[in-house]
Amino acid sequence: xxxxxxxxxxxxxxxxxxxxxxxxxxxxxxxxxxxxxxxxxxxxxxxxxxxxxxxxxxxxxxxxxxxxxxxxxxxxxxxxxxxxxxxxxxxxxxxxxxxxxxxxxxxxxxxxxxxxxxxxxxxxxxxxxxxxxxxxxxxxxxxxxxxxxxxxxxxxxxxxxxxxxxxxxxxxxxxxxxxxxxxxxxxxxxxxxxxxxxxxxxxxxxxxxxxxxxxxxxxxxxxxxxxxxxxxxxxxxxxxxxxxxxxxxxxxxxxxxxxxxxxxxxxxxxxxxxxxxxxxxxxxxxxxxxxxxxxxxxxxxxxxxxxxxxxxxxxxxxxxxxxxxxxxxxxxxxxxxxxxxxxxxxxxxxxxxxxxxxxxxxxxxxxxxxxxxxxxxxxxxxxxxxxxxxxxxxxxxxxxxxxxxxxxxxxxxxxxxxxxxxxxxxxxxxxxxxxxxxxxxxxxxxxxxxxxxxxxxxxxxxxxxxxxxxxxxxxxxx
DNA sequence: CATTTAGATACC
DNA sequence: GGTATCTAA
Numbered sequence: 001x002x003x004x005x006x007x008x009x010x011x012x013x014x015x016x017x018x019x020x021x022x023x024x025x026x027x028x029x030x031x032x033x034x035x036x037x038x039x040x041x042x043x044x045x046x047x048x049x050x051x052x053x054x055x056x057x058x059x060x061x062x063x064x065x066x067x068x069x070x071x072x073x074x075x076x077x078x079x080x081x082x083x084x085x086x087x088x089x090x091x092x093x094x095x096x097x098x099x100x101x102x103x104x105x106x107x108x109x110x111x112x113x114x115x116x117x118x119x120x121x122x123x124x125x126x127x128x129x130x131x132x133x134x135x136x137x138x139x140x141x142x143x144x145x146x147x148x149x150x151x152x153x154x155x156x157x158x159x160x161x162x163x164x165x166x167x168x169x170x171x172x173x174x175x176x177x178x179x180x181x182x183x184x185x186x187x188x189x190x191x192x193x194x195x196x197x198x199x200x201x202x203x204x205x206x207x208x209x210x211x212x213x214x215x216x217x218x219x220x221x222x223x224x225x226x227x228x229x230x231x232x233x234x235x236x237x238x239x240x241x242x243x244x245x246x247x248x249x250x251x252x253x254x255x256x257x258x259x260x261x262x263x264x265x266x267x268x269x270x271x272x273x274x275x276x277x278x279x280x281x282x283x284x285x286x287x288x289x290x291x292x293x294x295x296x297x298x299x300x301x302x303x304x305x306x307x308x309x310x311x312x313x314x315x316x317x318x319x320x321x322x323x324x325x326x327x328x329x330x331x332x333x334x335x336x337x338x339x340x341x342x343x344x345x346x347x348x349x350x351x352x353x354x355x356x357x358x359x360x361x362x363x364x365x366x367x368x369x370x371x372x373x374x375x376x377x378x379x380x381x382x383x384x385x386x387x388x389x390x391x392x393x394x395x396x397x398x399x400x401x402x403x404x405x406x407x408x409x410x411x412x413x414x415x416x417x418x419x420x421x422x423x424x425x426x427x428x429x430x431x432x433x434x435x436x437x438x439x440x441x442x443x444x445x446x447x448x449x450x451x452x453x454x455x456x457x458x459x460x461x462x463x464x465x466x467x468x469x470x471x472x473x474x475x476x477x478x
Numbered sequence: 479c480a481t482t483t484a485g486a487t488a489c490c
Numbered sequence: 491g492g493t494a495t496c497t498a499a
Contacts, residue, residue: 003499005499006499025499027481027482027483028481028482031479031480031481032480034481035480035481035482035483036481036499037481037482037483037499038499050499051481053480053481069482069483075482075483076482076483078483078484078499081499082484101498102484102485102497102498102499103483103484103485103498103499104499105498105499233497234496234497236497236498237496237497237498238495238496238497239496239497293484293485293486294485294486295484295485295486296484296485297483297484297485298483298484299482299483299484300482300483301480301481301482301483302480303479303480303481304479304480305479305480306479306480342491344491344492352479360493360494362492362493363491363492363493364491364492365491365492412483412484414485
């Protein structure tokens with residue numbers, strides 16, 4: 001697993017003066033200093049946690065630098081981090097099969113590259129090992145500070161290693177090379193966890209941040225850290241808590257005592273077997289060859305008390321979300337020649353009198369038509385459809401256009417079923433045209449071609465179509 | 479008053 | 491297509 005960290009994107013390329021400073025990235029800051037989305041290693045040392053608000057972080061570490069996530073269209077815009085991730089992926093993909101795991105993390109299968117390297121040059125005869133590779137942290141090595149690089153060098157050269165460990169050593173060398181290449185081409189530093197399988201690499205990846213600021217102080221061994229089940233991939237959430245609370249398991253070692261049957265009994269056949277295996281270091285998970293996301297989305301959540309009570313505000317936010325989504329779709333089309341086919345809208349409603357009553361609307365989908373104006377129009381229609389069902393199912397009556405304190409607390413638009421335009425299609429316009437012949441209703445035939453041209457026009461040339469507010473069946477009032 | 483945003487997946 | 495849930499930065 002190879003990852004770049006949001007804070008370093010900002011630090012190294014956008015605001016170099018932050019280098020080496022305890023830094024954190026927050027989204028928004030008007031309420032308690034904003035929510036932290038990432039914390040630099042330096043800030044971790046002061047006890048700054050991601051669960052804190054900006055103000056709390058300042059209490060713990062007064063000199064902390066709070067960097068704000070860019071706000072566009074009234075919402076946090078993570079594009080620069082997503083794009084930074086893409087830059088890195090394109091470099092990593094040269095060396096092996098890549099799977100984009102999150103906005104800034106990638107799994108990279110280096111098996112073939114490592115095998116090839118080993119076949120060419122036996123490690124023992126490797127003359128020069130790059131400084132970068134000597135910075136590696138090897139979990140089986142005792143890191144007591146004595147000649148770290150010497151120890152690493154010895155480990156990498158070891159002739160008594162089995163084939164798998166030699167592959168691992170090659171992996172470390174290749175990753176060192178890649179990290180330098182990434183730095184050269186993008187100015188980003190990245191971290192990597194390298195193991196025999198996917199699950200292990202993510203443990204190591206998390207272990208790395210720990211190592212970088214605690215191990216040197218000798219507080220806990222890296223083995224002990226890596227052993228904590230909560231640090232393992234997929235165990236950072238409810239499943240991990242359940243292991244701890246229901247079975248009393250805190251470390252992977254403690255998980256070993258349970259039979260496969262016992263684990264299956266409690267967690268189901270699949271999860272049970274999966275747990276039994278990972279406790280033994282067995283992970284059959286393949287690195288998927290997926291460089292690009294399967295969906296794009298834009299979501300806005302507002303705190304309960306600020307719930308949207310007027311259809312006009314819902315419309316406003318829907319427009320902002322659709323604008324952002326349309327931008328993603330446009331980039332995807334331009335850069336990857338991919339087209340999304342489904343638009344989905346999710347909404348969540350909240351009743352102020354009862355903090356427990358967060359209810360999702362039925363989500364609604366429709367064919368996705370390109371052009372932000374069309375997307376806005378369709379999204380609003382989907383919202384209306386969801387709202388009608390929602391009001392019906394909750395027996396909320398319109399008492400003079402008043403809805404008893406109900407308001408919208410979350411809106412999201414998602415584009416999915418994203419497929420590559422078949423290669424050989426001579427023009428994108430032609431492709432759009434051809435697609436529509438098959439699945440467009442006849443009433444849209446007249447303006448089809450012009451409408452589909454919209455996403456390809458330079459941004460800023462589109463115009464809002466008039467929204468027919470008077471035709472809306474529902475209206476929220478304060 | 480209050481994590482927010484993003485994305486994947488399993489199941490019907 | 492739609493729902494619900496999970497994970498994680």
